[in-house]
Amino acid sequence: MTAAVDAPKARRRWPIVVAIVLVVLVAALVAAYFIADSIARSTGERLVAEKFAEKLSSEEGTTVSPDDIDVTIGGASVIAQYLGGSFESVHVDAEGIAFDGTPLDVTIQANGVPTDMSKPVNTVTGSVAFDQAGLDSLLQKNGTDADITLGDGTVTYSVSQTFIGIPLTFTLTAQPSTTADSLVFTPTSGELAAGSASIDISGLIDAVLADNTVSFCIADQIPAGVDLTGAEVATDSVTVRFQAGDLVIADLAQTGTCS
Known part of the structure; x- marks a missing residue:
């Protein structure tokens, strides 16, 4: 009689065990996804900083460390954005970078940044600040x-x-x-x-x-397609704002012209 009573109990337990296993599995996969996405985000941000510093440092008289550049990739999943072919937003802050011997504070906000560099960025806004010597x-x-x-x-x-x-x-x-x-x-x-x-x-x-x-x-010193949108001065700095639409990343090496 005891065996007859115990058998149903054993049968009732296994669905609970399966449910627990599935819940834990799903939770683990979700956690792993967010961990992977967090790693992808931080890796991507560091890579942007390194490439930005490398590009600036290629200019004569310029030395920039990636540690001087703060990059934030916005939006939800970085992996999903990458697979979708475009990043929602990328924000860059670079303070005190020595560009051509002049210290600059640079802020850039880019929205709709494609993974294909032959395609245009939707919008770019930002500012550059420099001191009296600059x-x-x-x-x-x-x-x-x-x-x-x-x-x-x-x-x-x-x-x-x-x-x-x-x-x-x-x-x-x-x-x-x-x-x-x-x-x-x-x-x-x-x-x-x-x-x-x-x-x-x-x-x-x-x-x-x-x-x-x-x-x-100064059009011949900035990428073609970038327009200046205003300027402010303080006792220790000049800040120049700029914007651009449909700016192709692959064309950034081409500067504007002065008539």
Whole structure:
């Protein structure tokens, strides 16, 4: 009688065992997938940083370590994105990288990044920030002899003007802006250097402001298809923003042109 009672109990246990095994198996596979995906994400991010650093370091006067570059691949599963042929987003932050001898802070946000480099990235936005020395270097490379000093939201520089045979020096305050291919400093006010206060220059100041805008093209130093979208200055930096749409990764080595 005991055997007759025990047999059904044994039969009732095995479905529970199978259920437990299946639950554990599924949970383990899900865990393994997320572990693998996490590894794929971190590996991909490190690879982007290494390739970015390698490319920058190939430029003369430039030394960049992958440790200086923070890369984040957005979206859900990196593996699924890769198999789908496109990454939802890639964000890059690089602070204090020495590019051509100039320290830069670079931020790039790319959305819709294809795994096939012959296909375009949907959108790219970002900014580049550099200090006073970086601005001086940029001015020198563009053949601009203006001595521009950074301020809080504005810049200042001096210009000389002859008025009724008298040489005058003005200190101009200018606002930063951009065109699609150039960084521009437009004077908004000016002061005459001390020592000539007795001269009436009321009819001259407007002409001085209008004639002394500083503008220099940097399109030949950035990839073709990238447009400048704005600029801000602080006492210790200039920040230039940019954007691009349908930018083909394989064409990034081709720079724009300055007319």
